[in-house]
Amino acid sequence: xxxxxxxxxxxxxxxxxxxxLRCNYSSSVPPYLFWYVQYPNQGLQxxxxxxxxxxxxxxxxxxxxEFKKSETSFxxxxxxxxxxxxxxxxxxxxxxxxxSKIIFGSGTRxxxxx
Amino acid sequence: xxxxxxxxxxxxxxxxTSVKIECRSLDFQATTMFWYRQFPKQSLMLMATSNExxxxxxxxxxxxxxxxxxxxxxxxxxxxxxxxHPEDSSFYICSARDRGxxxxxxxxxxPGTRLTVL
Numbered sequence: 043x044x045x046x047x048x049x050x051x052x053x054x055x056x057x058x059x060x061x062x063l064r065c066n067y068s069s070s071v072p073p074y075l076f077w078y079v080q081y082p083n084q085g086l087q088x089x090x091x092x093x094x095x096x097x098x099x100x101x102x103x104x105x106x107x108e109f110k111k112s113e114t115s116f117x118x119x120x121x122x123x124x125x126x127x128x129x130x131x132x133x134x135x136x137x138x139x140x141x142s143k144i145i146f147g148s149g150t151r152x153x154x155x156x
Numbered sequence: 157x158x159x160x161x162x163x164x165x166x167x168x169x170x171x172x173t174s175v176k177i178e179c180r181s182l183d184f185q186a187t188t189m190f191w192y193r194q195f196p197k198q199s200l201m202l203m204a205t206s207n208e209x210x211x212x213x214x215x216x217x218x219x220x221x222x223x224x225x226x227x228x229x230x231x232x233x234x235x236x237x238x239x240x241h242p243e244d245s246s247f248y249i250c251s252a253r254d255r256g257x258x259x260x261x262x263x264x265x266x267p268g269t270r271l272t273v274l
Contacts, residue, residue: 144202
């Protein structure tokens with residue numbers, strides 16, 4: 043079985059500051075990892091994903107994440123926060139053998155201070 | 157490409173009535189669609205997996221007689237909440253996996269349906 047833990051239900055940073063959203067996973071087989079963003083009353087938009095290959099993954103809107111197997115982590119970062127980045131972020135995991143079931147973390151709400 | 161729509165976006169109904177929510181893949185064929193439920197300020201919980209032409213697979217704890225899922229075509233899945241009660245009020249989100257994509261891991265999410273049961 044797979045699981046995802048997002049550390050921090052709410053993160054607040056100043057505009058222009060580094061964004062770091064933490065995600066740790068648990069999986070008995072090689073995981074596929076995702077970060078999704080959700081704006082109020084909307085569905086989810088895929089930011090980036092890791093399946094195999096390069097462990098540093100670049101996504102949309104300047105976000106990136108690094109898969110660290112030794113730390114079972116997949117933290118999301120962005121060098122400089124914009125006001126438009128304020129949203130809910132979900133880390134998620136699946137595996138090839140799980141029939142595409144995606145398990146979501148509890149979410150982290152990102153607030154941006156002017 | 158890879159757009160998923162949901163209809164309606166919002167619905168308010170009286171307790172005891174049934175509500176149908178549609179999920180459509182607009183520009184691709186989806187062999188598999190998923191239905192999620194999201195309570196305020198919480199994460200998404202998978203309710204069921206819907207495969208075209210076969211019965212849906214429900215997650216543990218989800219009442220299949222209450223949440224009827226039909227996946228009649230490769231572009232449409234429906235979720236019917238039968239005899240809705242106030243506790244069924246929630247945000248329902250569907251997702252779809254692209255049949256033609258070599259990447260079988262990516263799901264495309266709909267914009268969600270806000271159900272309010274009075």
